[in-house]
Amino acid sequence: MRVISQEDVDALEAALAAELPGFRIAYKDESAGQRAIGRLLRPFNRTYLTQYTTVFGRTVWMPSRAWRDRQSPRSLWALLRHEAVHLRAMRRFPVLFQLSYALLLPAGLTFRALWEARAYRETLRAEAELDGAISEATIEHIAGRFTGPDYLFMFPFPKAIRRHLRRVSAEVLAELRSSAGPETGAP
Numbered sequence: 265m266r267v268i269s270q271e272d273v274d275a276l277e278a279a280l281a282a283e284l285p286g287f288r289i290a291y292k293d294e295s296a297g298q299r300a301i302g303r304l305l306r307p308f309n310r311t312y313l314t315q316y317t318t319v320f321g322r323t324v325w326m327p328s329r330a331w332r333d334r335q336s337p338r339s340l341w342a343l344l345r346h347e348a349v350h351l352r353a354m355r356r357f358p359v360l361f362q363l364s365y366a367l368l369l370p371a372g373l374t375f376r377a378l379w380e381a382r383a384y385r386e387t388l389r390a391e392a393e394l395d396g397a398i399s400e401a402t403i404e405h406i407a408g409r410f411t412g413p414d415y416l417f418m419f420p421f422p423k424a425i426r427r428h429l430r431r432v433s434a435e436v437l438a439e440l441r442s443s444a445g446p447e448t449g450a451p
Contacts, residue, residue, distance in 0.1 A: 268338040286322040293328040319350040342390040349383040
């Protein structure tokens with residue numbers, strides 16, 4: 265099991281800044297624009313301003329400095345890896361990415377579900393790298409995000425998303441095992 269330190273988080277932030285010029289972290293409670301978005305989303309997502317990070321442009325918006333301070337280095341490291349997937353998608357598909365998040369499509373299959381599936385794959389990978397496994401609790405948490413009101417019911421098929429997440433988990437674990445190479449030692 266690998267332990268993540270604040271130095272690991274700082275190194276990841278530095279790597280993102282080098283890869284994505286203009287990368288920064290900002291705080292929703294310090295932004296009138298983010299507070300306005302929070303009011304618009306409140307009927308669906310009551311915790312947008314207090315629990316969720318969001319990517320706009322090259323900025324990762326965290327709820328507040330106090331929220332960030334309460335997070336463990338492990339949580340921040342995994343979170344930044346997830347958001348880095350969104351940042352790279354934003355760079356590659358700037359208009360499509362922003363529009364797919366800006367348009368409030370409260371139900372059905374959306375591009376947003378595709379973007380989130382890619383980013384949550386990285387969340388699963390981070391957990392697998394650290395723990396050597398992916399917990400059922402993590403799969404259930406992610407499934408709840410896809411099927412619930414917080415992400416505007418972006419994929420309202422709980423069984424299908426659980427199957428997908430379990431398949432992705434198996435793929436990630438297999439990739440990590442194969443990249444580790446053959447085990448050494450006496451038979």
